[in-house]
Structures are given as C-alpha cells and as structure tokens.
Amino acid sequence: MLRDKLNEALKEAMRARDTATLGTVRLILAKLKEVDIAARTETSREGVADDRILSMLQTMIKQRNESVALYEKGGRPELAAKEKAEIVVIERFLPQQMDEAAVGAAVAEAVAATGATSVKDMGGVMAALKAKYAGQMDFAKASAAVKKALS
Template sequence: MSLSKDIMVKMKEAMKAKDTVALESLRAVKSAILLAQTENGAKEELTEDTELKILQKLVKQRKDSAVLYTEQGRADLAEPELAQAEVISQFLPAQMTEDELKAALTKLISETGASSIKDMGRLMGVASKEFAGKADGKAISVVIKQLLS
C-alpha cells in the first residue's frame, strides 16, 4: 500500500478514535506529501525515497521544536511535539541502533579507505545515501567522528 493510502486509513482510524494528536500529525504528513506532489507536477507520483525524506523532515522538525520548548521550560508545548513525532515515526523504517550503526560504519570506513577526519565529508555522503531512513544524519555524523578520531 502506498504511503498516501496508508495515511488516509490511519486518519480515518484516528477520527473514529477521536485521537487528536494522531489526526493532527497525519494531516501534517498528508499536507507535506500533497505539497511535494504539486511542486513536481500533479502527474508525477512521489518515489518512496522522496516520501521517506518528507517523513524524516517532519519528525526532525517536531523533535527540534520539542528541544527548544524544553530549553525554554515549556514542557506543556514540548509533549505534543514529541507525541506527533512518535506518530509520524510509525511510517519510517526501523531505526538502526547505535551498535548496528557503528558496525555498519566501521565496514564502510574500511571499504572506502577513509583514515582521518579529512575524509568525513566523502564518508558522510556515502553513509547518508546508504542509511537513508534507517539512521539520522546527526547520529551518523557523531559515530563517524568517534571512529575517525
């Protein structure tokens, strides 16, 4: 089932259950997908990769907002943002654990021949493509820095 159809099914379930957090989150996803489709022309269907990027962007926005609200002492505003991020994350593939990411990046470093922090840019490009949807860019960056230092 395509992501758009899956979102619509979940929206109907959220409406029936009167789950306002889920409904608001799903409406945001639907809106972002419709915006992306109209940007590329109404005739084109979005690729799965593009849909993943949209979902990752929405989750990242919610988490960043929650961090800002928490820093400002506004837990009442941070909680809904985190709840929405959780709902949107359901549509993303399972995220890699830190150990899995370290193992995969160690293998990638040996394959590419990266040896110093100077190779980080090249390695980030390869890793970002390979682990798209499975790991956050910030997490990849942190692990690469640890392994190359």
C-alpha cells in the same frame, strides 16, 4: 508503499475519531504534498520515493524535538506535550532505528565500500549511508561516527 500507509492511517484516525493522530497525519500529508510539488519537473509528475519521505519524516521529528526544548525552556509544558505526541505519531511511520553497534558496523562497511581514507572523504561515506539506511539511523550520530572512523 509509505504513502499508502499514511493514507490508511488518515482513514483509521477518522474512523476512530482520534483527533491528535488525525491532525498529525494531515500535517505529514500536507508536507508530503509540498515536497512532491517541489520535486516536480516538466517530464515527471511522479511523487517522491519512500527514502525521501523517510527523510522528510526525520526532519519533522527533529523540528519537533527543537520545539519541545524551546517550549520547556519557555515554561510551556502543554505545548511541549503536544509536540511530543506528534513525535510519537510520526515515529509510527519510520522503520526501527538502528542501535549504536549497528550504526558503527554500517559506518565501517560504508568506509570500506567507498575506500575513504581521510575526513575529506566524509561526504561520500555519508552519501552512501543515506542511500542505504534512509530512515533507519540518526545521521547526526552517524556523522560523528564517520568522523571518528576517518580521523
């Protein structure tokens, strides 16, 4: 379904002659094709699932945020503005992000569901969160919340 939304956004950007959106959606689709090819096996030629696409989009946003910081530090505001514009376009395809209270509740639920008792069990809790909330939460913040809950 997300793949269809991306293709439709590409067509809309072409019709509207929105070059900024068009370029960003093309970048997303190129990265998606790369991920699809990497995930191929001898028996399966299917594309990756939506949760993997959401993860890819979050990675793209993280990369752009890092670039913005570097560009601003290097005195290149025009390049930072371009990266920020790409972030806005990419975020259109992500579901609504969870607030801190919702992340805390999800962490507590995942800790209870996995039976985690110490920081050693953190990997299982994070795996459960990623499976259930892909694209909906910042897993760096969730990781800190899990660590706090388990210590």
